[in-house]
Amino acid sequence: MIDDSDTPFVLEAKGLRCRLGEGSARFELRVDSLGLHAGTVLVILGPNGAGKSTLLRALAGLEKTAERSAIVGAGGPVTLVFQRPAAFSGSVAHNVGAALLGKGISAFDRRRRITAALARFDIERLADHDARTLSGGEMRRLALARAFVLEPQVLLLDEPFDDLDAEGQRQLSLDLQRAIAETGVAVAMVTHDLRRALLLADRIAVLSQGELVQHGTRDGVLMRPNSLAIARTVGMTNVATGQVLRREGDVAWIEIEDGFEIPTCAIVRPGDRVWVGIRPEHLKIDVGRGDGQPIGKAEVDHLVSDGLATVVSLRARDRLFTTHLLSGRGLARRLRTGDRVSLAVDPAHVHAVAIDDERATNAPA
């Protein structure tokens, strides 16, 4: 993917090859080009076993890489926070301060930096507690404080929100965002929590079986995944295969198997076999307000609400579509299972890729 950002990389992987394991457990990480910019958050997505944690560790310099692999940094500190952060025996303040040992920092400066780091993550009151007595959430905050006290140039986070409840995640995410904004650190984060990822990401990289299959800006990857597999990984849940019927000016019409006709602005030729993808938030329930082109009718199968958003599953013949509604607002309150509704979508939000070559034919993100 072409990167058109003009800020320089603070950490870049070039031709990265990393082999792990033996025999049937062999695994190879293959990342040809991946870079991190100051002040941005790169979220690394992929199914289990894709090599996300391995990539982070390789970026941290912890994995033995093959020759001709290069991880080039700008020279500043690179630090990695593990999925299960380990506490050193001693107080919380000692744990945070451990990172500053032997670096020629005066005692006064140490204390100042430790206090500042603890304050960033709201654990100043725990400074003298034994680190072993911390709860899971407090331990995560300690690990982040310990990472930030180093004033790192690059921060690598492995599942930073694991094991936290919704409120804990929200709060930590806010504190983390503030810390990133204040320090301008470049962040690469692995998380399986897609929603949290989408809230924080500036850029996204997708790994599959050790290979970097797509990376680019947040919207670019979310809206225009290169393959069905990547589409699923980035939460584009409404996918189908079909054939391009005709083009009318900028818009091409695609018929998917069961008679739905879907308009798209993607560049596909009549007669192409394609797969089509629509993000749930772009699939609209037509209430006559002109929210895009109607594409067909469906029946409400079930609704699930987490208080913030309502996920509506819609059945049309044998196919299930998903859309999101704001909970508590009009439509979400009125819909019931069994209601028949009309679906509509803006062609600009419909992604289509010709099946013969799984390469996006859209303009670059």
Add this chain to the structure above:
Amino acid sequence: MSNVDVETIVEITLRTLGVCIPALLIAASIGIPLGIALGTRRFAGRGLLVSTVNAGMGAPPVVVGLVSATLLWRSGALGSFELMYTQAAMILAQVLIAVPLIIGITLAAVGALDEEWSLQVKTLGISRTWRLWLLIREIRMGLLASLIAALGGILSEVGAVQMVGGNIAGETRVLTTAIMMHTSMGEFEIAHGLGAVLIGLTLIVAGLLTAIQQSGRLR
């Protein structure tokens, strides 16, 4: 009845300490670094070394004493050093007995740290010397345990120190060998008295080390 007065008992007790404490310190200065080195590196032949350490831990002290005596006698390979029946010989034998024990327990303490701990330390960019300090902080309870175990073994050891020390009055007689001698002579009262002193020593040492352990926890 033997001529054993308070002065003699004090002299024997001081000598016991003068043999056991240097032996412990020397064994620790050899065993702890070796245990840490062995525990933090992987190399060909490591398994063999670990097995040797385990074998050494189980070696009967009296056999160590016999082997040491065979070397130190005038007729032995190290005879010209004239170390037989000296305190130095006793310290040597005690060190040989204690070192595998200390290496073994230190090794176990290092092994108990999981991999993530050490990776974490490395990713914080901490220098080598400070990593060592942090490691020792983490395993200090294990180290203490190894020292207590070794000291207990050293204080109560009787076979090896008898063989290489000879229980010479005023020179190499320590509490354990004196107890054996007085028992063999039927002087049980004296033996009991010396035994009480020996138990007292053990309790004091154990108490001191436990106190250190407790204060460490509260810090």
Add this chain to the structure above:
Amino acid sequence: MREASPFQFRPGIGAIGVFAMLWLGLTLAVSLMPSSAVAGSQRSVLLATTTSVRDSGLLEALLPDFTQQTEINVRVIAVGTGAALRMGREGNADLLLTHAPTAEQALVDDGVARRRTPFMENHFVIAGPADDPAGIAATTTPEAALQAIAAAKARWVSRADDSGTHKREVALWKAAGLSPEAEWSGFVRTGSGMGLALQVAGEKRAYILSDIGTYLAFAKRIDLEILSRPSDSLRNVYSLIQLEESKFEHPLKTDEAEALEAYFLSAGTLERIGVFGRDRYGRALFTPIPTTHRATSAAVGVE
């Protein structure tokens, strides 16, 4: 690609070395305590003897004067008879004081010992329960006593450790026409020192052969009486063995050993040996052998 060590850091050798130095320094400081760790500059001589000799307390009574007169420190190593003689054979001691005439003579015959000088003696005793179930008090010789014990299959405790006392016991069994390997219930072999064997005999109310010194030391504790009469075959002769330095590849303290031997054989010392034990046991433990009788004593050997 070499497999990465799972333990991602290796404390530098330098750091380990620093710690080792600190410890060693501390250790050396502690070791330089008053009592000397290695043999000091004072003249010394290594005397190897048996545990029963040590247990009698005789040496503690005699040696201080020697050290005062000559400024030679006597280092006494008390081990089993076999070990003492072996130390002599290998030149690991300077002077031997043992009581196993035949084995001692072998050292002289082999040239390892320069000479053997018997200088004091006492008698072994057969002790047993006061009620004397085998009736050995009526016998006049130890051989007859053993025959009575075997006939009655009375309880008997043997040290069975190849010590001087045990060697004499074996010789007596043979002289009595009996096998030392006899097995009857009641014949106990302890493989131990004299004190322990006496205690076992006391507990089991058994007969036992003992040296007089250890018996007297334990007499109050155990309920056994001396039932044998002094006899030639119970004679227990103590000798000084002077080693032949030229036989060994390493030097011996021959001058000091000669001085110590001369001290033991001096009239004053022999006199004190003759009264040793009286204040404690009411009888002397040893009888000095006058010079004139040493030649005949040297030839004696029941073993």
